[in-house]
Every structure is written in structure tokens, then in C-alpha cells.
Amino acid sequence: MNLKIDGLSFSFGQRRVLKDISLEVSDGEFVGLMGPNGSGKTTMLRCLTRFLPSESRAVLVDMKPLHTLTDREVASIFAVVPQSSSTDFPFTGRDIVSMGRLPHMRSRLSGTRKGDLDAVQNALDITGAAHLADRAFFQLSGGERQRIVIARALAQEPAALLLDEPTVYLDISGQLDMMDLIKRLNKEKSLTIFAVLHDINLAARYCDRIALLNQGRLEIIGSPSEVLTPEMIQSVYGVEVAVRRDPFTSSIYVMPRTISTSVARHGTRVHLLCGGGSGGPLMKTLFDNGYSVSTGVLNVLDSDYEIANELHIPVVAEVPFAQISDEAHMENLRLLNEASFVIVSPFPVGPGNFKNLEAAENALVMGKRVVVIMPSDAGAIDFVGGKATTFVKNLISRGAYKVSTVEEALGSIRS
Amino acid sequence: MKERNGVMMTSSMIIVVAVVISAVASFSGGYYLGTMNDEEFIEEADGLTSIELDDVGNVVSLTITDDYNRTITLPGIPQRIVSIAPTTTEILFAVGAGDQVVGVDDYSDYPAEALTKTRVGSFQLSIETILSLEPDLIVCGDLVPVDDLEPLEVQGIPYFVFATRTIDAVLKDIALAGILTGHVQESEALLDGLRARIDAITEKTLDSSVETPKVYVEYYPLWTYGPGSFGDDLIRLAGGINIAANTTSEYPEVTSEFVISSDPDVIIFTLGAMTTTTADEISERPGWDQITAIADDAIYSIDDNIVSRYGPRIVDGLEQLAELIHPELFE
Amino acid sequence: MVGSTAQEQSGQDGQSLRTGRRRPVLVLSGLCAVLAATLFVAILVGYRGPIGPSVSDHMSFGQAIDGIFGSTSDSWTFWDVRIPRVALAGLIGAGLACAGTAMQAVFRNSMADPFIIGVSSGAAVGAASAGLIGLTAVFGVYASPLLAFVCAIITVFVVYKMGTAHGRVYVDTLLLSGVAIASFLGAVVSFLIFIARQQFDQLIGWLLGSLPLVTWTQVGIVALPVIIGVFIIFIYGRELNALLLGEETAHNLGANPESLKQMMLAVSALMTAAAVAFVGIIGFVGLIVPHMMRLIVGADHRILVPASTIFGAIFLIAADTVARTIITGQELPVGIITALCGGPFFLYLLRRSRTGGIS
Structure with a gap:
């Protein structure tokens, strides 16, 4: 899938949240979307999913303008993994994953087909969530829930995963597990990943490219070492950092300097x-x-x-x-x-x-x-x-x- | 008007509001659809306790006991009476005390002179209006919010309650009203006439040779008179058997199937201001075509006011009921 | 809310989750069998028949069966009197339970019920004012149900408008407007009862719900919206599942949350208003039944909706059978029975979820 964003803008009333953003994500790429709080990252994702009614002519999916697609078509292109998911209702893990088949139902009258069951089981297996399938979703830990939600996203059989700070509520091992899983899906299933990430070092470690938003504008897009320079971080986040290379992963490591x-x-x-x-x-x-x-x-x-x-x-x-x-x-x-x-x-x-x-x-x-x-x-x-x-x-x-x-x-x- | 409805007014209104506010009828499940048990209030005892007269024969002290077994003492014959119930208004006017009445409740519409008196509210009384009338006695019916009257009694305006469930008790109340208002002779004359009319009916209807048909009287679709109620007494005296005599509340809502199974020989429905019932509507109820009364076309209406107001006109009600139930006896 | 307490307190006890849910067909067949049995018993129980407080000649079991399935002198007892009543109770129980399930999903709140958007308070105003404005002259016995229905729909529309801004339904605002309008209309009903106090007992009876005089015409009038409504809610089961994870998730899964909410509100309001118009406000069915069924079949609405619908019918048929026979001759408002059964059960659920069970 090729995603082309050409001059995307969005306003909440008079306040312009996204200003003329243009970027391209090519098939199988892992792109991180970064920026300070309020820079418009989540808004941008919501414009892609059309949850917010943006000028969606600016978004082209495989050369098709986003606004020409139906809701279910959009849902079978983009699967979204939010920061966290919760419900008071006693859904099982499998119930949640099955929801991913919603965009693929033929009509409301059609029952569950074998293809649906297979896709659900497949998603559970790939994400290593099969053991969670029959447990109550609300009783799972944050990391287990995110795993189920990623399985749901896979059950959607999407062309791209859109993730909105998927690790923000997880502890450090959960963060690494989650990012490893996403990276594996990226590599093995050639899933295009477009992820809002808040942790610079996680982004540096996992992303092919990073897009940096600042006050609704795209400041820069490029490889982590191109984007994560002390100067750029100073100008966007207002923090002085030292940038080093992690001796084990050889990825960039950014540290605040006091x-x-x-x-x-x-x-x-x-x-x-x-x-x-x-x-x-x-x-x-x-x-x-x-x-x-x-x-x-x-x-x-x-x-x-x-x-x-x-x-x-x-x-x-x-x-x-x-x-x-x-x-x-x-x-x-x-x-x-x-x-x-x-x-x-x-x-x-x-x-x-x-x-x-x-x-x-x-x-x-x-x-x-x-x-x-x-x-x-x-x-x-x-x-x-x-x-x-x-x-x-x-x-x-x-x-x-x-x-x-x-x-x-x-x-x-x-x- | 159904006076009995008022007793539950205050508490039940709260329940109604709660029901609607919570948008489910659920939590009011404990609500009991019954009315006050009359037994403890109705005493057969003679209401008169004592009268003191002065030298010229004027009453200077009147001690009298009402249907709630409350004894009040008055410093003379009351001259400014407020009557809070259509029933008491009718009784007071019937014994010739109409001129002593200065105020009546909103529903007192009989006799016509009652309409000229000052209105003091009904279930929600206007205490201000009552005070402005400077009454020396308040007479009220059963199920009037007597709590509202307590402060007035403390202020020296006593209240006197007429509360009845039988025709005999109505006669007793008329006698009491005569004493209370100083119209003993008028009340005796009235009672003589009423007794004669009642006897004329009951000597026919209660004769052991007369058959007693099963009777169903409804004052609202499927709401009828249960045991201990006035309607129950009237049906008995009119020579009928009340099909709801063995239910458990005075004014029960019965099930349709119960009426069908009881198979009444006569069906009577009351007609009042709010009545929507018609004979056709009753005979069209599902399964009711199997009822004897409907097959025989023995379905009649009667004026609500003469069977629900427990004053002198109740004898009219008895006469009409008897004629509807036993047309063969009154040709 | 029940679920969140369970979530906080019950930890990792996920293994015990519902043994029945893997076999939804079995559960639904079981419920259908229970429904059939309940129908059968309910039709036999009454003042005329082999079971119950008979006040007339006793009817044998065989005579009753002949009367039901053949054309005998007993047939009218069943076909004119009892079966329409049982059928109406079943339809209303099914409709309320199904609408309750949909409302709990739309509000993502297990305390929601079909009356949450003002149906009951609007209908109460209609029923209380029917006698006052003289509609009976035109519509006869249908005046009160008609006015109750119309007022219920108007109220829902007002609540809906209050909860809507810029074409979006805000369920929190909707909930608050429902509560606010209900309390306002509660005052109106109190006032109307005050004016029309002659019908006080009758209104109380209506407010607690009862099914005194049921005709096949009523059954037909209620059946139409209930059957259509249940069908629509059922086919939207997948979308309701998604909606429970939030409107954004529902959107991301390809369901349109706005049209879904509107559809569910409209369908539930019509079903509930039709049910309430004839029999009054029967509480607890729409609240309790979805809860009970979630314990048995889980939260998947593709199974939960039919299960709640069937069990709602069972519950109200049983409750009405008790209501019409427990006190000889008398009609006990069925709402009292549902509340008497529902209240303790609801408390039990609350306790259970607090002490580590699953809601």
C-alpha cells in the first residue's frame, strides 16, 4: 500500500491543528510520527481514519482519494491500535478479535463464515494471544489487552496498521515486547506501520523513518539519525539532549542533558x-x-x-x-x-x-x-x-x- | 367522586414522582394497593356524650364523639362550619344546617346551594381560606388529610370526621349531624323517611324466597368494590351477591378472567365525570360474551355520585341498584 | 458500574468465564425450550382451567388440551382470554429486554434501560392526560394507549434533540437530558394525577404496569414494532459489539457510530413506547434480563440479543402469570412482580461482582 498525503490541513473551529502536511509512506515501511504534546499527531491519525472530517482529498491510498472510499473500505485498509482499550462488558479476547471482521462482513444478515473464524484464529496465533482468547478482556493486563487489540487489527486484514502511542501505558518490558511484535509484523507480513510514538528512543530503535510534527507542521521526515539531531530536538522540544549510539543495537540513543x-x-x-x-x-x-x-x-x-x-x-x-x-x-x-x-x-x-x-x-x-x-x-x-x-x-x-x-x-x- | 382515593394521596404522589423520575416503576414494588381499614374507626357507640344547657336553654357545652372515635367539646352549637367533603356537605344541608355552612371543598356540588359557598380546596386544603372564614367547626369526610387540620384544632377550631362503610353508619352520621348542628328534629324526620325507604327495599330484596343474582359493579374498567366497602354493603342490601366479596382489598382491581369465571348475572358500571366505560365496550371485552349478564343483556349504568357519596342520597343509589338487580320485584 | 468493579477486584480469575458461551446454539435452543414450557404452563394456569385458583367448574387437563388445540366449549377461555394475554406479555417482555440490551450498548452502561431516554415519563404524561382532554370520545379504549405512545415518542424526540449537537449524539448529554426531562415530566404527572384524582388508583396501576384487558388487536399492534425492532437490533449485533469499545473504535472498525446510535435509539423508542402504551411501565425487565443473559452467554451481541429477547419473553410471561393469579380475583400490577424478583437479583449481581465474580 502506498499512502500519499498531499497538503493535509485540519482545524478545530478557528484553531488550525494540522497545517499543510505532505508526506509519503511506501509499502512495508515503518514510519514513526513524533512531536511534542499538542503537535497534532493523534489528529493526523484521525484524519487518516476519517474519524475527523478532514479535507480527505489530500489523502491518497494507492492513488485513490480517501473520500471516495466507504467506511468499511477504509477500515479494511487501516487498522487502528489505540493507546488503550477497555470495556466493562464481559467480552472475551476472542470476542474482541472477532470485531476485526466487521469491515469484511458481506451483509448484516450473513453469519460468521469460515474465513472469519480462520482470520481470527490466525491473528491470535501470530500475535501470541491464543492463550488469552477465552479470558475476559477486562481482566487482562494492559500488555495482554494491547496484544488482543493488535490481533483484532490483524483480523481486519488491513494494508497498514495505524498505532497511537501503543506502549504508553505499558512498563518497560511490555513496551519492548509490543514494539518487537509490531516490528515482526512489519517484517514478516510486510505490514505498513504508521505509529505515533512518544518515546524518542523507542522510535529511534524501531522506525525506518520518523516524521516530526511541530505545532501542526511537518518539521522534517527522514531516518532516525537525520531527524533526531540535538539541534532538531532542541528546536522542536526545547530540550538539550546528547545523541549517542547504543553499542548493542547501534541505534541512536537520545539523553536529556541537564x-x-x-x-x-x-x-x-x-x-x-x-x-x-x-x-x-x-x-x-x-x-x-x-x-x-x-x-x-x-x-x-x-x-x-x-x-x-x-x-x-x-x-x-x-x-x-x-x-x-x-x-x-x-x-x-x-x-x-x-x-x-x-x-x-x-x-x-x-x-x-x-x-x-x-x-x-x-x-x-x-x-x-x-x-x-x-x-x-x-x-x-x-x-x-x-x-x-x-x-x-x-x-x-x-x-x-x-x-x-x-x-x-x-x-x-x-x- | 371517590373520596377513598385521597388517603394515599400524599405518600403515593411521592411514589409516583419517584417512579417517573427513576424512569422505571421498579423500586416502588413495595407499594401496597389497599386502603385504610375502617374497622378500628367505626364504632357503634352513640356519638353523643353530653350536652349542657344554660338557664334559657341555650347549649353552652357540647361533647361529641366522631367516627374516628375522637371526642371534641364545643362551647355551643357551631354556627360557622366548613365542610370538607361532598358527603358531609350533603348531610349538613339535608339536616337543615345549610345556613351554618360557610365553606365547602372544591367537589361539593350538591345541593345547588352548596355551589354558593366559599371553596377551601380539597385534598390540598387552603388553610388560609379556612382561617379567613373564621369557622368554629370543620366537618370532614373519611380520607381527608386530617394532619393538615391538626394545627387548626390546636388554634381552637376542632374538626369532626364522618367515616362510613355501611348504610347503617350513614344513618348514624345523619343523626350525629343533627345533634352537632342543633337540627335534631330535622334529622329525625329525615331518618324516618330514609328508614322507611330502605325498609321498603330490603323487605323485598332480603326476603329469603328471593334469588340472589351474582353482581359485578365496576367504577373503572376492572376496578370494583371489595369486602368491607360501601359498594359491597349496597349490593348485599339490594339483594345481590358481590362477586368480589372474597377478594382481599376494599377496592380491588380484578382480573378479566376472574370476572368471566365468576359469571355475574348482572353487570353495573358507574357513570361519572371521568367515565369512559360504555355497555358496548364492556360486552366487547375478550371472552366476556360468555358471561351470563352480557348474554342476557343485563348490563346497566348508574350515577357515580349516588353510590359513592355516603350521604342521604345513598338511599337513591340503593333503590336504583335494587331495581337493576331485581327488576321483577319493582314492576 | 458492575463491570468496572469486577475489573478492579477480581484479578486474573479469567478461567471461569462462562462455560456455555462456546455453544451459543445450545444455549439458544435451551432458552427456546424454556420459552415453550413457560408458554404452555402459563396458558393452562388461570381461573378456568386445570391449574390455578379455579372459581368455576373444574376443567380437566385433557379438556384443556382439547380446548387449546381443538374447537370445544372451552376453547374461548384460551383463545379469547388467556392466549392473547400471554402473547402480549411475551412480546412486551421480549421487546423491553431487547431494547434494554441495545440501550446498554449505546450508552456503554450496564445501568441503562429502555426507559432511559424518556419513554416511560412521556408515556405516563400521555396516560395521565388521556382522561382529561376528552380523546376517549374519538378513540374509545384506544385513547389512552394512543396518547401514551404519542407523548412517549415526542419526549424521546426532545431528549434526543437535547443530546445532539452538530449531527452527533453525545450519549452523556443524552443520559442527563433523559434524567432531567423525566424528573420534569414526573412533576407534570403528579400534577395531572392531582387534577384527575378520580383515576388515581388506576394510574398507579398503570405506572406499575399491568395487562388487564388484552385483545388480539392489541397483540397485533404491539407485535409489529417489537418484531421489526428485535430483527433490526439483532442484525446490528456486530456493530453494537464494536460500539461498546467506544465510538472511535466502532468507526475504525467500519461501523458508523452516529447512524448506529440513531437507529438503535429510534427502534428502541418505538418498541418501548408501543409496549408501554398498552400495559404501563413495567420496570426491571429491560435492565435485569440483559444482565442475566450476559452472565450466561457473554457480551457478544450476536448471541446476547436473541438470548435476552427470548428470556425477556419468558420472564414477563412468568411474572404476569403470577400477577394474575397470586391474589384470588385480583390483578396485581406485574411491575410489582418484576421489581420483587428483579430487585433482589440485581443486588445479588452487585454483591457477586464486588466479591470477585463476573458480571
Whole structure:
């Protein structure tokens, strides 16, 4: 199926929600539709399904203008998966999937045909929802319901799936399961996918192309790496981000950078080298005592990273589970250089974050005052075969000040 | 007019509103379609308790007991009476107390002089109007909202209730009305006449040799007089057997099939302002052509007012009923 | 609402869902058999016949069968008196239950019933005013039903207009207008009863619903809209299913929610008004029966609509049989029976859904 949108506009009364949007989606493509809240994403989907009475002459499906089709014809071209579905009535999963056959009924008088039953069973099997078929729909979890609803969409035997933030109410594993399922349908059944997505990283990971809406206009359409640039995201979402490449999937990973919101504090600047939750209490103590704190390099899912964000502490971030890149390391050194003190928390040292220890060495070289917290004499929490412990001892012998508690660390930089 | 309808007015209106508001008749299921049991109110006791006279023979204190067994004491013969029921109005005028009546309810239309009196409302009384008439007594019928009258009694305007279910009780009420209004002689004369007419009927109709046909009287399609009601008493005195005598409420709605199965020999329907029933409509009811009364064309109408107002005209009703049920006795 | 509580509280107990639903043909055949049995018993029970509080000569079972299927001196008892009444009760029960099923789907609310759009309050005004405006002179015994029907339809139209804007039916607004107009008309009825108090008992009887004098003509007049209405609601079963997931989903599945709602409202209003006009407001059938059937056959309207229709007929025939025989000679408003059975059952459903069952 080829979808051609040529100058689509839509207004709610005087308010123009969609402004002259033109784009093309070709057969079997996975296109993500993104944009800030209120940018017109859902409205655009509703124009495609004709739920909203747009100037549908602007939409061509396989060269046929949308307005010439009947409702049931539209429903057998586009199957829609909404954000969530619910009903108080005791439908079973199979009842819900069977509804997908509605656009294909010959007449209201005709019964259920074998083709209908097969399509329903097929859809249940493909989506892995067969075990949910005889359970009450309202008793299913959010992810199970979305699976049933996708099965319903397949039972419609559509040319394209239109999805409206299908993972918004799901937890992280549900989100990935759902997106994997959609991608699989895209690949195996050559289903064209046009999906409103709110999570930039999910979109970057799954979409062939991304269309970015901003205030009702199509800002840009292209591959994730073309669209998801820090500049574009800054201009559309007004947020500063860093864009990295996920080392496992090689897809783009976008992280908000809070570095621009550096808090001016009265006290001395302290840079903290931490990770694995080791730096949290110290960050909080320093912050409460009026110090200006910065930290790095932390992986995005690290709890220290979360705390730093909460405190609005400048932090150099890295993609989850990834090795510290040179780029991040340089950024870390830049922040470190602005500080008067550098504190090294007893973080677990592995190959991925060994660069943070090297940063401490650099600090000594730069002539910074370096404090190393070591709760016991046993050495560092070492996942690099003793190399870390040796390195830390070496730091101490070269003038780093060793303490064993957070309080002592605070005392040492006060004196 | 059916006075009995009023007793349920207040509470049932709430029910009706609730029924309609909720748009389902459902929750009013507990509603009981019956009327007040008269037994406890009707006492055979003589209503007169005591009269005190002054030196010149004027009544200075009158103590009297009404049909609800309430005893009231009046400081003399009442001269400004408000009558709240067509029945009581008819009784008061019949005993010659018409001049003492200053106000009547909206439905009092007999005798014609009653129409000249001030109207005080009916089921919803206009207490303001009643007060402005400065009455010294209120006389009301059964099933009038007496709660509304309690505050007036506290203010020194007592009320007196006539409540009857039998023709004997009507006669007792006429006697009471005579005493209450100081028209004892007129009431005695009236009673003598009424008794003579009743006896003239019943000596024929209650004769053991007379056959008693089964009678069905309806005052609205399928609504009839049940046991203990006035209509039941009238049918008996007129020499008939009321087919609904064994139902369980005073004014039941019966089923069509019950009437057919009971096979009445005579069918009588009342005619009133709101009546839509006709003899043709009754004989066309499904299956009713099997009823003896309809096969014999023994289907008659009677004026609603003379069988439902329990005043002196009830004897007219008895006479007419007797003639309809036993035409052979009154040729 | 019943469903949402079940949803919140009952967790993952999905395995116990309705054993019967895989065999809809079996369930529907079973219901038809129960209907046949109910019809048979209801026709035999009465004041003349082998069963019931006979007040005349006893009729044997064989005589009754001969009377029903042959032409004997007993035939009129069945064919003129009882069968029309049983037939009307069946038609009205079927119509109310079917319309109730459709209204619950349109309002996506299991508390909706056929009277929710103002049919009963409009009909009540018509019935209460029939005696006052002298129509009986022209239409005789049909005056009251005719006026009740006309007023019901007018009321529904007003409620519909209130709930409609820019060609769209907003069910929330529709619901509120229905409630508002019903309470307004409730006051009007109270006023009319006040004026026409001579017919007070009769109006109460009508408001609670009863089937006192049934003719074949009435049966014919009610049969037409009920049969057409049931048929239309039945063939729209798939669309009603889709509508229950929301209007946008219904649209996305190719059903036109606006014309669907309009069609369902019109058909239900006609059926309900025709039913109510002759026999008054019989509550609970249209509310309870769809609930009961959902417990047995599930929510799929392709099965739910016929099941509710058949069971509605069974329910009202049974209730009316009780109403006309339980107190000797007397007509108990059938609405009292349906409420007496329906109320406790409804509470049971509520309890059940709160304690983890499925509604």
C-alpha cells in the first residue's frame, strides 16, 4: 500500500491543528510520527481514519482519494491500535478479535463464515494471544489487552496498521515486547506501520523513518539519525539532549542533558567521580552544605545518575551499560577542571568505567585537591583483577587524600 | 367522586414522582394497593356524650364523639362550619344546617346551594381560606388529610370526621349531624323517611324466597368494590351477591378472567365525570360474551355520585341498584 | 458500574468465564425450550382451567388440551382470554429486554434501560392526560394507549434533540437530558394525577404496569414494532459489539457510530413506547434480563440479543402469570412482580461482582 498525503490541513473551529502536511509512506515501511504534546499527531491519525472530517482529498491510498472510499473500505485498509482499550462488558479476547471482521462482513444478515473464524484464529496465533482468547478482556493486563487489540487489527486484514502511542501505558518490558511484535509484523507480513510514538528512543530503535510534527507542521521526515539531531530536538522540544549510539543495537540513543541548567551555588565547586549508587549520599551531603557539585561519567540507568538529575547537578551521561566513550570522558575532564576539589567515591570499577579512575589521575596532574573515600583498607571494589586497587593506592601515594567516611570527606575539603 | 382515593394521596404522589423520575416503576414494588381499614374507626357507640344547657336553654357545652372515635367539646352549637367533603356537605344541608355552612371543598356540588359557598380546596386544603372564614367547626369526610387540620384544632377550631362503610353508619352520621348542628328534629324526620325507604327495599330484596343474582359493579374498567366497602354493603342490601366479596382489598382491581369465571348475572358500571366505560365496550371485552349478564343483556349504568357519596342520597343509589338487580320485584 | 468493579477486584480469575458461551446454539435452543414450557404452563394456569385458583367448574387437563388445540366449549377461555394475554406479555417482555440490551450498548452502561431516554415519563404524561382532554370520545379504549405512545415518542424526540449537537449524539448529554426531562415530566404527572384524582388508583396501576384487558388487536399492534425492532437490533449485533469499545473504535472498525446510535435509539423508542402504551411501565425487565443473559452467554451481541429477547419473553410471561393469579380475583400490577424478583437479583449481581465474580 502506498499512502500519499498531499497538503493535509485540519482545524478545530478557528484553531488550525494540522497545517499543510505532505508526506509519503511506501509499502512495508515503518514510519514513526513524533512531536511534542499538542503537535497534532493523534489528529493526523484521525484524519487518516476519517474519524475527523478532514479535507480527505489530500489523502491518497494507492492513488485513490480517501473520500471516495466507504467506511468499511477504509477500515479494511487501516487498522487502528489505540493507546488503550477497555470495556466493562464481559467480552472475551476472542470476542474482541472477532470485531476485526466487521469491515469484511458481506451483509448484516450473513453469519460468521469460515474465513472469519480462520482470520481470527490466525491473528491470535501470530500475535501470541491464543492463550488469552477465552479470558475476559477486562481482566487482562494492559500488555495482554494491547496484544488482543493488535490481533483484532490483524483480523481486519488491513494494508497498514495505524498505532497511537501503543506502549504508553505499558512498563518497560511490555513496551519492548509490543514494539518487537509490531516490528515482526512489519517484517514478516510486510505490514505498513504508521505509529505515533512518544518515546524518542523507542522510535529511534524501531522506525525506518520518523516524521516530526511541530505545532501542526511537518518539521522534517527522514531516518532516525537525520531527524533526531540535538539541534532538531532542541528546536522542536526545547530540550538539550546528547545523541549517542547504543553499542548493542547501534541505534541512536537520545539523553536529556541537564548540564545547561548548572546551579550557581555559593560554595566551592566539587567534582564527584562515582557510580553504582556509591555517590548518592555524598552528592546529597555536599549539595546540602552549599557546595556546587558536578559529576560524571554516569550511565543513564545508574542510580547515581538519577540522584544527580534530581538535584539538578551537572552530570556527564553515557548510554546505559555502555563503556565510557572518549567524548564523555573529555566532557568529564572539562567539568573536573572547573572544580576546586575532586572526590572519588568507592564505586565498583569495571572495564566500562575505568576511565573515571583515570580522570582522578588527571585531576592530580592538573593540581586539583583529590579525596578518595575508601571505607576499608581492602582496596577498591575491583572488577578488573586488582588493577583498580593498585591504581587507587598509586593515587594516594601521589598525594590524594584518603578518608573512610562521607563525613571525613566533607571535613577534609572544609579544612 | 371517590373520596377513598385521597388517603394515599400524599405518600403515593411521592411514589409516583419517584417512579417517573427513576424512569422505571421498579423500586416502588413495595407499594401496597389497599386502603385504610375502617374497622378500628367505626364504632357503634352513640356519638353523643353530653350536652349542657344554660338557664334559657341555650347549649353552652357540647361533647361529641366522631367516627374516628375522637371526642371534641364545643362551647355551643357551631354556627360557622366548613365542610370538607361532598358527603358531609350533603348531610349538613339535608339536616337543615345549610345556613351554618360557610365553606365547602372544591367537589361539593350538591345541593345547588352548596355551589354558593366559599371553596377551601380539597385534598390540598387552603388553610388560609379556612382561617379567613373564621369557622368554629370543620366537618370532614373519611380520607381527608386530617394532619393538615391538626394545627387548626390546636388554634381552637376542632374538626369532626364522618367515616362510613355501611348504610347503617350513614344513618348514624345523619343523626350525629343533627345533634352537632342543633337540627335534631330535622334529622329525625329525615331518618324516618330514609328508614322507611330502605325498609321498603330490603323487605323485598332480603326476603329469603328471593334469588340472589351474582353482581359485578365496576367504577373503572376492572376496578370494583371489595369486602368491607360501601359498594359491597349496597349490593348485599339490594339483594345481590358481590362477586368480589372474597377478594382481599376494599377496592380491588380484578382480573378479566376472574370476572368471566365468576359469571355475574348482572353487570353495573358507574357513570361519572371521568367515565369512559360504555355497555358496548364492556360486552366487547375478550371472552366476556360468555358471561351470563352480557348474554342476557343485563348490563346497566348508574350515577357515580349516588353510590359513592355516603350521604342521604345513598338511599337513591340503593333503590336504583335494587331495581337493576331485581327488576321483577319493582314492576 | 458492575463491570468496572469486577475489573478492579477480581484479578486474573479469567478461567471461569462462562462455560456455555462456546455453544451459543445450545444455549439458544435451551432458552427456546424454556420459552415453550413457560408458554404452555402459563396458558393452562388461570381461573378456568386445570391449574390455578379455579372459581368455576373444574376443567380437566385433557379438556384443556382439547380446548387449546381443538374447537370445544372451552376453547374461548384460551383463545379469547388467556392466549392473547400471554402473547402480549411475551412480546412486551421480549421487546423491553431487547431494547434494554441495545440501550446498554449505546450508552456503554450496564445501568441503562429502555426507559432511559424518556419513554416511560412521556408515556405516563400521555396516560395521565388521556382522561382529561376528552380523546376517549374519538378513540374509545384506544385513547389512552394512543396518547401514551404519542407523548412517549415526542419526549424521546426532545431528549434526543437535547443530546445532539452538530449531527452527533453525545450519549452523556443524552443520559442527563433523559434524567432531567423525566424528573420534569414526573412533576407534570403528579400534577395531572392531582387534577384527575378520580383515576388515581388506576394510574398507579398503570405506572406499575399491568395487562388487564388484552385483545388480539392489541397483540397485533404491539407485535409489529417489537418484531421489526428485535430483527433490526439483532442484525446490528456486530456493530453494537464494536460500539461498546467506544465510538472511535466502532468507526475504525467500519461501523458508523452516529447512524448506529440513531437507529438503535429510534427502534428502541418505538418498541418501548408501543409496549408501554398498552400495559404501563413495567420496570426491571429491560435492565435485569440483559444482565442475566450476559452472565450466561457473554457480551457478544450476536448471541446476547436473541438470548435476552427470548428470556425477556419468558420472564414477563412468568411474572404476569403470577400477577394474575397470586391474589384470588385480583390483578396485581406485574411491575410489582418484576421489581420483587428483579430487585433482589440485581443486588445479588452487585454483591457477586464486588466479591470477585463476573458480571
